[in-house]
Amino acid sequence: MILQARGLVRSYGATPALRGVTLGLAEGEILAVTGPSGCGKSTLIHCLAGILRPDAGEVLYLGQRVDTLSEAARSKLRRGAFGVLFQFGQLVAELTAAENVALPLMLAGTGRREARTAALSWLERLGVAELADQRPGEVSGGQQQRVALARALVTEPRVLFADEPTGALDTLAGEQVLGHLVRLAREQGTTVVLVTHEPRIAGYADRELTLRDGVIDATGMGLTDKAVGA
Amino acid sequence: MRPSAAVRLALAGTRTDALRVVLTTASGALATVVLLLAVTVLAIPTPGKPGDTSSDSWSRQYRLELLVEPGLRPGVVIALVLLAVPVLVLAGQCGRLGAPARDRRLAAIRMAGATPRQTAMLAATETGVATALGALLGLAGYLAGRVLLHRPDAEGRLLLPTDVPPPWPGIGVVCVGLPLLAMAVTVVLLRRVSFTPFGVVRRTRTRAPRPWPVVLVVAGFGLISLLQPLARWADRRHWTLPVPLFPILLFVAVLLAAVGVVVGTGSVSHAAGRILHRFARRPAALLAARRLMADPWSGSRTFAVLLVCVLFGAGAAAVRAWFASDFATSEEASRWMARAQGQPYVPRDTSFYFDSMDLVNGVVGVATALAAAGMLVAIVEGIVSRRRAYASLVATGVPRGTLARAILWQTFAPVVPAVLVALVAGAALPRGIAGESRAGGGSTQYCVGDWDLCQDPNSPNLRTLEVPTFAHTIPVPFADLAVVGVGALAAVLLVVGAGLLVLRSATSVDELRSA
Ligand SMILES: Nc1ncnc2c1ncn2[C@@H]1O[C@H](COP(=O)(O)OP(=O)(O)OP(=O)(O)O)[C@@H](O)[C@H]1O
Ligand SMILES: [Mg+2]
Numbered sequence: 001m002i003l004q005a006r007g008l009v010r011s012y013g014a015t016p017a018l019r020g021v022t023l024g025l026a027e028g029e030i031l032a033v034t035g036p037s038g039c040g041k042s043t044l045i046h047c048l049a050g051i052l053r054p055d056a057g058e059v060l061y062l063g064q065r066v067d068t069l070s071e072a073a074r075s076k077l078r079r080g081a082f083g084v085l086f087q088f089g090q091l092v093a094e095l096t097a098a099e100n101v102a103l104p105l106m107l108a109g110t111g112r113r114e115a116r117t118a119a120l121s122w123l124e125r126l127g128v129a130e131l132a133d134q135r136p137g138e139v140s141g142g143q144q145q146r147v148a149l150a151r152a153l154v155t156e157p158r159v160l161f162a163d164e165p166t167g168a169l170d171t172l173a174g175e176q177v178l179g180h181l182v183r184l185a186r187e188q189g190t191t192v193v194l195v196t197h198e199p200r201i202a203g204y205a206d207r208e209l210t211l212r213d214g215v216i217d218a219t220g221m222g223l224t225d226k227a228v229g230a
Numbered sequence: 231m232r233p234s235a236a237v238r239l240a241l242a243g244t245r246t247d248a249l250r251v252v253l254t255t256a257s258g259a260l261a262t263v264v265l266l267l268a269v270t271v272l273a274i275p276t277p278g279k280p281g282d283t284s285s286d287s288w289s290r291q292y293r294l295e296l297l298v299e300p301g302l303r304p305g306v307v308i309a310l311v312l313l314a315v316p317v318l319v320l321a322g323q324c325g326r327l328g329a330p331a332r333d334r335r336l337a338a339i340r341m342a343g344a345t346p347r348q349t350a351m352l353a354a355t356e357t358g359v360a361t362a363l364g365a366l367l368g369l370a371g372y373l374a375g376r377v378l379l380h381r382p383d384a385e386g387r388l389l390l391p392t393d394v395p396p397p398w399p400g401i402g403v404v405c406v407g408l409p410l411l412a413m414a415v416t417v418v419l420l421r422r423v424s425f426t427p428f429g430v431v432r433r434t435r436t437r438a439p440r441p442w443p444v445v446l447v448v449a450g451f452g453l454i455s456l457l458q459p460l461a462r463w464a465d466r467r468h469w470t471l472p473v474p475l476f477p478i479l480l481f482v483a484v485l486l487a488a489v490g491v492v493v494g495t496g497s498v499s500h501a502a503g504r505i506l507h508r509f510a511r512r513p514a515a516l517l518a519a520r521r522l523m524a525d526p527w528s529g530s531r532t533f534a535v536l537l538v539c540v541l542f543g544a545g546a547a548a549v550r551a552w553f554a555s556d557f558a559t560s561e562e563a564s565r566w567m568a569r570a571q572g573q574p575y576v577p578r579d580t581s582f583y584f585d586s587m588d589l590v591n592g593v594v595g596v597a598t599a600l601a602a603a604g605m606l607v608a609i610v611e612g613i614v615s616r617r618r619a620y621a622s623l624v625a626t627g628v629p630r631g632t633l634a635r636a637i638l639w640q641t642f643a644p645v646v647p648a649v650l651v652a653l654v655a656g657a658a659l660p661r662g663i664a665g666e667s668r669a670g671g672g673s674t675q676y677c678v679g680d681w682d683l684c685q686d687p688n689s690p691n692l693r694t695l696e697v698p699t700f701a702h703t704i705p706v707p708f709a710d711l712a713v714v715g716v717g718a719l720a721a722v723l724l725v726v727g728a729g730l731l732v733l734r735s736a737t738s739v740d741e742l743r744s745a
Contacts, residue, residue, distance in 0.1 A: 042742075046625075046739055046742075049625075051625050051739055052739055072629070075624070075627050075628075075629055076627065077627070078625070078626060078627030079626065079627025079628065080627070082627070083626075084625055084626045084627070086622060086625070086742065089618045089619065089622060090619070090622035090623075090625075090626065091619075092517065092520070092619055092623065093524070093616075093619060094517070094520040094521045094523070094524040094525075095516070095517070095520050096520075099516060099520065103513055103516075103628070104626070104627070104628075106512065106513045106516065107513050107627070107628060107629075107632065111511070112510070112511055112516070135524075151626075152626070
C-alpha cells in the first residue's frame with residue numbers, strides 16, 4: 001500500500017463532510033472516486049493529499065503519517081511525492097505555459113534553463129508544445145488542463161491527486177485530457193486518485209469507489225473492479 | 231430602472247463593498263477638511279490699504295509666520311491643495327477595493343436588462359453618495375474644529391485661522407464639488423471596464439508602456455540646466471529678464487519632472503519586471519517579474535504619489551542645504567565686514583526659512599503616509615483578487631514564503647530604482663539654479679563714527695572697504711536624502727508586511743472552491 005486512510009472524519013462547522021472513510025491504494029493503481037455533489041469527494045482528496053487535516057482518523061503515505069506532519073512538511077510532500085490537479089484556475093495567469101510547468105522544478109532547486117527544457121518535453125508529451133510561450137488566458141480550457149497536467153507530472157510524483165480535472169471541459173476535450181492522464185500514469189507507474197462525478201470517466205480507472213454522504217457506499221463497491229493492484 | 235431601485239442595487243454588496251464605502255467616505259472627509267482649511271486661509275482678511283505689502287498688512291493674531299504675511303498665504307494654500315491630492319488618490323485606490331465583485335454585480339444587473347449607462351451611473355452613485363457623506367462629515371469636523379481649536383495662547387495668538395468666519399461660498403464649492411469630482415472620476419475609470427450581459431470585460435492595456443515619460447523628466451532637467459546659462463547670457467547683454475520668468479520656468483520644469491515621474495510609474499514597473507525576468511533564477515522572482523510585466527499599472531497611482539513625495543522631500547532637503555549654505559556664507563561675509571568696520575556683529579534671524587521647510591517636510595510626511603496607505607490597499611487588493619491562483623499554488627506545495635517573497639520582489643523591484651531616481655531628481659532640481667552660495671565681493675563704503683561726519687563725500691571718515699568674495703559649494707545633504715529615501719522604503723516595507731497578513735487567509739483551502 002502506497003497510500004492508506006483509516007476512519008477519516010472531517011466536518012465544516014456543523015456540516016459533516018466525511019464520516020469515517022477507510023481506503024487503501026496500491027502502487028500504480030488508478031482509483032476513481034465518484035458520488036453525488038456534496039458527498040465529500042473534494043474533502044477526501046484534500047485530506048489524502050495533506051491539504052486539509054482530518055478531524056479524526058489517519059492518512060499514511062508509505063506507512064508514514066501524513067496528517068500529523070507540520071504544514072511545511074506536508075507542503076514539501078505535495079511539491080515532491082504528490083502531484084495535484086484541480087478542475088480549473090490553477091495556472092498562474094501571468095506566467096507562460098512553459099514557466100507554469102517549470103515552476104515546481106524551480107521550487108525544488110532546478111536551474112531555470114534546465115527546468116524549461118524539462119517543461120518543454122512534458123508539454124510535448126501532452127501535445128501542447130506549440131503553446132509553450134502562451135499565457136493560460138490565451139489558450140482553450142482543454143489546453144489549460146493539459147498544461148496543468150504537465151505541471152502536476154513534471155516532478156514525476158508517485159501519487160497524482162486529480163479533483164474533477166475535466167469537470168469544466170466538454171466531452172471531447174475531457175476525454176483527451178483523461179486519455180493523457182491515464183496513459184502517462186501507466187507509463188510512469190504513478191498512483192492516481194481521480195475524483196469525478198461522471199460515471200463514464202470512472203471507466204478509465206482500475207477501481208471505482210462511491211461516496212455517499214461522507215461514507216463509502218458499500219453497494220457500489222467492487223462492481224467496476226477491473227484489476228486490483230497487489 | 232427607477233432611481234430607488236438603482237440606489238438599492240448600488241448599495242447591495244458584501245463586506246468588502248462596505249469597507250470600500252467606508253474608506254471612500256473617510257478619504258472624502260479628510261479631503262474636505264484639508265480643502266476647507268485652504269478656503270479659510272484664502273479668506274483671512276488683510277488689514278491696511280489694498281496693495282500694501284508692508285507690515286501694516288500683516289495678521290499678527292497668528293502664531294505661524296506663514297499665516298501672518300499675506301504674501302506667504304498662497305504658498306500655504308497650494309501646499310494644502312497638494313495635500314488633498316494624495317487623499318483623493320487614496321480614495322481612488324480604495325475605489326478598486328472589492329471592485330471585481332462589484333463589477334460582477336453590475337454585470338448581473340446588466341444581464342437583468344440595464345443599459346451600460348445605467349450600470350456606470352450605479353457605480354458613480356455609490357461613490358457620489360459616499361463622498362457626499364464624507365464631505366458632510368468633513369464639514370462637521372471643520373465646524374467643530376473651529377470651536378475646539380480656538381484657543382489663543384498667552385499672547386493672544388492663534389495656531390489656526392479659527393477667527394475667520396466660515397467662508398460659506400467656498401465651503402459650498404468644496405462640499406458640492408468634491409462628490410461631483412469623485413463621480414466624474416468613477417465614470418472615467420469605469421470606461422475601461424465594460425459590463426456585457428455575459429460578464430465583465432476589462433479592457434487592459436496589452437501594449438508595453440511607452441517610454442515617453444522619461445522624455446518629460448529629461449525635459450524638466452534640461453529646462454533647469456538652461457536657467458543658469460540663460461541668466462548669464464542675459465547678464466552679458468545687460469538685459470533684465472522679466473521678473474516672473476525665472477519662477478515660471480522653474481515651476482514648469484518641476485511640473486514636467488513630476489508629471490514624468492507620475493505617468494512613468496507604469497513604465498518603471500514594466501521595465502523592472504523585464505529586467506527581473508531576465509535575471510530571475512528563483513520562482514519568487516519569476517512570479518514577481520511576470521506579474522509586473524502583465525500588470526504594471528496596478529497600484530501605480532499610489533506609487534506615483536509616493537514618488538512625488540520623495541521628489542518633494544529630496545527637493546526640500548536640497549533647498550534647506552542651499553538656505554543653510556547661503557546663510558552661512560552671508561554670515562561669514564557679514565562677520566568679516568563687521569570686524570573690518572570695528573562694529574559688533576548682529577546675527578540675522580533665519581528661523582522663518584527653516585520653519586517653512588519644516589512645514590514642507592510635514593506635508594511630505596503626511597502625504598507619504600497616505601501614499602503608503604494607498605499602497606496597502608493596492609497590495610491587499612492584488613492578493614485578494616488572486617486568491618484562487620494563490621490557493622492552488624499552496625495546494626500544489628508552493629510554500630507561502632515563496633509567495634510572500636514574490637510580493638516583496640514585485641513591490642520593491644520598481645520602487646527601489648524609482649525612489650532613487652526621484653531622490654536624485656529632487657535633489658538635483660534646486661542645484662540646477664544654484665550650485666554654490668556666494669556673498670561679499672565688490673566694495674562698500676562705511677563711516678567711522680556718526681553718519682553726520684560722512685555727509686561730505688570727501689570726508690576722511692568715509693572709508694572704502696574691499697570685501698572679498700566668500701563662496702562655498704552647496705553640500706549635497708546626503709544625511710537628509712538618506713532619511714527621505716530610507717523613510718519611503720521603510721514605509722513601503724511596513725505596508726508590504728501588513729499586506730502579507732492577508733496571504734494566509736487568501737490561500738486557505740476554502741478558496742479552492744470559489745471561482
Ligand atoms: N468550507 C466549507 N464550509 C462549509 N461547508 C463546507 C465547506 N467545504 C465543504 N463543505 C460541505 O461539505 C460537504 C462536502 O463537500 P465537498 O466539497 O467535499 O463535496 P464534493 O463531493 O466534492 O462536491 P462536488 O461534487 O460538488 O464538488 C458539502 O455538504 C459541502 O457543503
Ligand atoms: Mg468537489
